[in-house]
Amino acid sequence: MSKNKKIIGMIVCSCVLIIALAGCTKPERYEQFSKTDQSLSWTNKRERSFGDSDYSNLKTEDEAFALLKDKYQLSIPTYYEDTKKLVNQMIPTKNIKAGKNKYSVFARNKTLEFKTVYPFYKEKELEVFAEVNLNYAYSIDQKQAYLQSQIIKITISKVKGKLPKDNLSELIQELGKNMKLPEKTIVSGVAGYEKRVNEAVEPITEDYLPVVSNSSGLKKNEEFLKEIAVVYDQEGTVREVYAEISEQRE
Template sequence: MSQKKRSMSLMILVLLLILIGCGKADRYAGFSQAEHALSWSNERNRSFGDADYSKIEKEAKAFDLLQDKYNVVVPNYYETTKHTLTKELTSKTVKLGAVQYAIFARNKELEFRTLYPFYQGEELQVFSEVILTYAYSVDQAQAYLKSQIVTIKIAPIKGTLPNDNQRELITAIGKNMKLPDKKLETGLAGYEKRLKESENPITDDYLPIVSNTSGLDKEQEFLKEIAAVYDEVGTFRELYAEISDQKSK
């Protein structure tokens, strides 16, 4: 093979490697700008290993561990969620207690958990858990943020939200999730209508309020859903909100 042909072959090889690398780096090329704000991905060539860090007392220490040991980034959604929880779940008498952090590595998945407890005096009123799950794709040599789940649970058997503000809480979380205003309002209106018109107590253990699962385009958007959980006597017990990557790889 001539020198000219070898040079040309080398240039083609380099170009192919660049194109492949770009494909790996931009997992969400088909997603909108709003969806991109909820995403994270980066190149990775090994699993997360197997480890438990269940008693992390400081957020900074948890973030350092995520960044330095596992090379993953906490998205802005985490910060906006923290602000929303603190604003909507505290009152004149209910205050945020000591926040707890934990990180669990299980081969191809990494889980970052944050627990926010809210107390009235010494009695727990509400607690919220934010779970970020990262996944490692061997085929794509890439790590990505697989899901972001927020749960808000009422602690006392006959308790309520501190500010009795379910609509405001759902609206704030929905906006953080980049759900369209119209879809959010339509979902809330349908949910409130069912509560008002139901002749019997609502006892659904998972009642979707707002969801984009119908007609979801996995290549252009995340799955997003907000749901309510009721107990067997019809008491509202939990709010559940999920953002998750449904792409095949």
């Protein structure tokens, strides 16, 4: 081997080593999380905060997505699409139809919220609406943007209303599957909730009743908090189903 080839070879090896070391030392926000939880996450390099702006009259999903991608360099998780499908499968009936969706983006310095509202009407009367919130955050120290929480609220609008398909337990189960909660956790949580409802002597009036949750023993630096809860009013009527995936990093 010629002297020049040896020099080139040494340079290449040195570069490979430097790149390898850089890769090893580069902090990956979710490297300690399971592959399952990593599939629910999103993060990317970013040099500055989101600024302050309100976009409350976005007319279409495409317009909202373009704004997030082009202005803020953010991506939409697959969980959003899974939720959209679930909402449109689990809520509407023959008499209760989907209305026009509403999209908005609110940026406040180090936080940004993308909200989608899915309304459902019986003729002209609002029966139920589902709200999906994707909350992004910016870390100054790490120079990165990340998806901090994904929250779903399914709210019953009518005072004495209920879910159109009267399918609360099934809805909770499907939400849990989309959140990639263990099947045993989902089944156990739903069974416990149904038992409480069936055995209740007085109306349940809790304004936040967890049904399925991994909060007990949560490893905050290794997994997301995942929780599904039911909200009651003071009359004992179900008003809302709440589902959250969020980072609780210490």
